[in-house]
Amino acid sequence: EESSVPEVRLVPTGLAYRGVIPPPGAGLPPLDEPRVRFLWDSMRLRNLVDRGRSQDARTRRFLLKDYAVIRNGMGVYYEDLADEVKATAAAAKRPAPEALLESLYQGCYVNFRWAADWAEDDNEFAFNVGNSLFNLGRTAESTQWYEKSVALNPKFANAYFNWAVAEYQMAQFQKAGELFEEVLKLDPDRKEADGALQYMKYQGWYRPKPF
Numbered sequence: 001e002e003s004s005v006p007e008v009r010l011v012p013t014g015l016a017y018r019g020v021i022p023p024p025g026a027g028l029p030p031l032d033e034p035r036v037r038f039l040w041d042s043m044r045l046r047n048l049v050d051r052g053r054s055q056d057a058r059t060r061r062f063l064l065k066d067y068a069v070i071r072n073g074m075g076v077y078y079e080d081l082a083d084e085v086k087a088t089a090a091a092a093k094r095p096a097p098e099a100l101l102e103s104l105y106q107g108c109y110v111n112f113r114w115a116a117d118w119a120e121d122d123n124e125f126a127f128n129v130g131n132s133l134f135n136l137g138r139t140a141e142s143t144q145w146y147e148k149s150v151a152l153n154p155k156f157a158n159a160y161f162n163w164a165v166a167e168y169q170m171a172q173f174q175k176a177g178e179l180f181e182e183v184l185k186l187d188p189d190r191k192e193a194d195g196a197l198q199y200m201k202y203q204g205w206y207r208p209k210p211f
Contacts, residue, residue, distance in 0.1 A: 012074045014039025015067070027084050031077060068119035075111035075128055078104045082135070101135075108132035116145075123152035127159045130166075139166050150182075157186040161193055168196065177206030 010017040011029050013036055020029035082104040089096035109132035116125040130145030146163030150156055164179035177200050183193040200206035 010073070012036060012070060012077055015070055017070075017073065028077070028080055036074075064118045065122075068115040068122065068125065071111045071118075072115035072125055072128060075108045075115065075132065078107035078111065079132075082108070105132055105135040109136060121152060123149045123156055123159065126152060127156065127162070130159070130162060134162065134166055139169055142166050143170075155186055157183050157190065160186070161190065164193070164196070168200075173200050173205035174207070176200065177208070181208070 005019070007021050008019045009022055009029050011020055011031055012018075013032075018029075022029050082101055085100055085104065086096045109129065112125065112128040112132050116122070116129045119125055126145050126149040130142040130149065133139075133142035133145065143163055143166050146159045146166065149159035150163070153159070160179050160182045164176045164183065167173075167176035167179060177197055180193045180197040180200075183190050184197070187193070197206065201208075
């Protein structure tokens with residue numbers, strides 16, 4: 001698992017991970033994408049190519065979740081790459097290359113969506129799909145996945161928070177305020193949520209509903 005050995009970075013490789021010890025100060029180890037895709041396609045078991053095909057309960061319970069975990073890991077890898085691109089651009093005081101970021105976030109979406117479709121009861125996979133859509137500028141779509149995430153886990157404060165941010169960006173201030181209230185019920189010390197809520201109240205954009 002990630003962090004089991006601090007100096008080792010895990011890179012998705014087919015249906016498993018490859019452990020790499022990068023040189024000091026180096027970024028993420030490179031991903032051999034053609035090989036990963038080949039391994040993924042060639043090792044796919046019968047009836048798992050098409051999600052519409054039937055699978056027995058044991059396959060769904062034990063195998064599909066493992067597949068979903070690996071595909072989610074692929075999405076996280078692309079997400080980490082995007083973070084590195086933005087950090088490098090910020091350090092150089094220049095704009096991050098938008099085309100590259102869009103490509104990376106599309107990689108996030110494809111893999112997070114695959115994971116969420118095969119493990120429909122996992123709230124974090126749904127949350128990750130929402131994040132990738134938000135990063136792609138598909139804000140309205142992202143809210144549907146944040147809503148699904150909190151439906152699966154009503155105590156998942158991060159999903160409420162990101163959902164609130166998405167609603168705020170769409171100028172849906174009343175909904176955003178209600179969601180920030182939910183965040184603070186679950187995590188009273190969440191300063192970003194409290195700050196946003198107080199700002200919207202000050203501007204007159206959000207009025208708490210009377211009890």
